[in-house]
Amino acid sequence: MATKVAVVTGSNKGIGFAIVRGLCQRFDGVVYLTSRDISRGRNAVAELNKEGMQPRFHQLDITDPTSIEVFRDYLKNNYGGLDILVNNAAIAFKGNAPDPVAVQAEQTIFVNYFSVLSTCDFLFPILRNGSRVVNISSSAGRLKNIPSEKLRNRFKDTSLTITELSSLMQQYVDAAEAGTHAAEWGNSSYVVSKVGLTALTKIQQRMLADRDIKVNAVHPGYVDTDMSSHRGVLTIDEGAAAPLFLALDAPNSVKGEYVWYDKKIVSWEED
Template sequence: MEGAISSSPSTRVAVVTGGNKGIGLEVCRQLAGNGVTVVLTARDETRGAAAVKKLRELGLSNVIFHQLDITDASSIARLADFVKTRFGRLDILVNNAAFGGVEYARDPAYASVTSDEELRGMDRDQRLEWLWRNSRETYDAAKKGLQTNYYGTKHVIEAFLPLLHASSDGRIVNVSSDFGLLRFFRNEELKQELNDVGNLTEERLDELLDMFLNDFEAGKVDARGWPAAFTAYKVAKAAMNAYSRILAARQPAPRVNCVHPGYIKTDMTAHSGLLTPEEGGRRVVEVALLPEGGVTGAFFEDGEEASFV
């Protein structure tokens, strides 16, 4: 369902990964509402097309669908070729697609039906504890978490950099998390290395992620001082934050920023969050639509620049 939309040189073009539900769908809706031509992407073609149909029923005709699995190199290449052929450039890339890095004890899609009563009256910490009790960390889930949240996102960025350079004001927005902050690392050397973006390289990031997976498989997460609870998600988001800073330092354009949307009620949190997808999407869109010439290599939380640590 690629549609027949074309975009004039004055109309910004955005690609949103994981756009068929949750935060991603809200980002698509809000960007389109701001006059941006949006390429909504999803792994599943049926769900992606249904999401576009839903937005068009709201009067947003400037949204089109294209299939994308961010862990599949050929899928990424097809999307990049499509955007190049159709638009010749990309102005905004929102990397939203993600995986929780754990297995849930109950189907997240139905958790909202069963969890509302249990969660009533709980604060953030209590809800996160509930989510942790209903989760299970496995090596396969941890590996998938890194492949999706770090490598998948990185490969999408690499594929679209030429098209972002073709824009007069290209920007990349990586949907991150406060779980990716370095304060969760219990190993000071790891924390300092990930924060030293002047010397940190992509190759060293690969080595650290390999080390993490080896430690995870060997049961050495605690001994090495990696983050506790939702370990793989925290490590992957910290790595993506670091990569974003490396990329921003390497080149002034496109601008690359990270944003924590908040603790949102989505499938990935088994609907245990405190904020709605609309609220989370708004925080992402605010960063995507920052004025020209703004900051790069920054982390945004609650609408403000914040520390990566």
């Protein structure tokens, strides 16, 4: 039987690091801790080694298609496939960031939506039947956070394609550049990026349903990490609980869902 493989993107610290820890404790297979920076990734592996965990490390920069392709080929050549993919890598500008709105919009959507999509485009073909994909979204990724009813209806349209969704995301970037985004999109690029990721989750599940692959989005809670400027109230291990539930424990009936940090399915579209 082929060795099972789990991958967590952006996992040298924070929630991703804790997800790797949890997988090492319970997953019957090889766990890959990945990060853009090689030294930080290896240091994170060494830290887990001290706890008796044995994750593997591979460099992965989700913003670099060549990096993703190299990793895909490595997994394919060494294991023949992939069984768990946790799309955790993301960025968030601080509230007092001096960068212009247009720059924040372009960079946030590029990393949190387009680069995750690119990662999926490379890695989904090597997912084995029965695999699980966990997209780390946010409470910010709830549809109610988009002011425009017209846009909300587009996002939740069950016939929406990835091409159409990507066009929507680009429309936001263009509106931010023109300074016309606030009325329809609101004032948070992070919100738009995570709404896009949750919408992507719904589409991916529809596309992969015939391969018995489960794709879910999760809000891990308000966690004490660099991303939250350490204002979060949950530990990273508490933040990893719901993602690990989806990766390892959720019933097969849980697919294409938006799950809260308490492991309960919530409506993406309603309050």
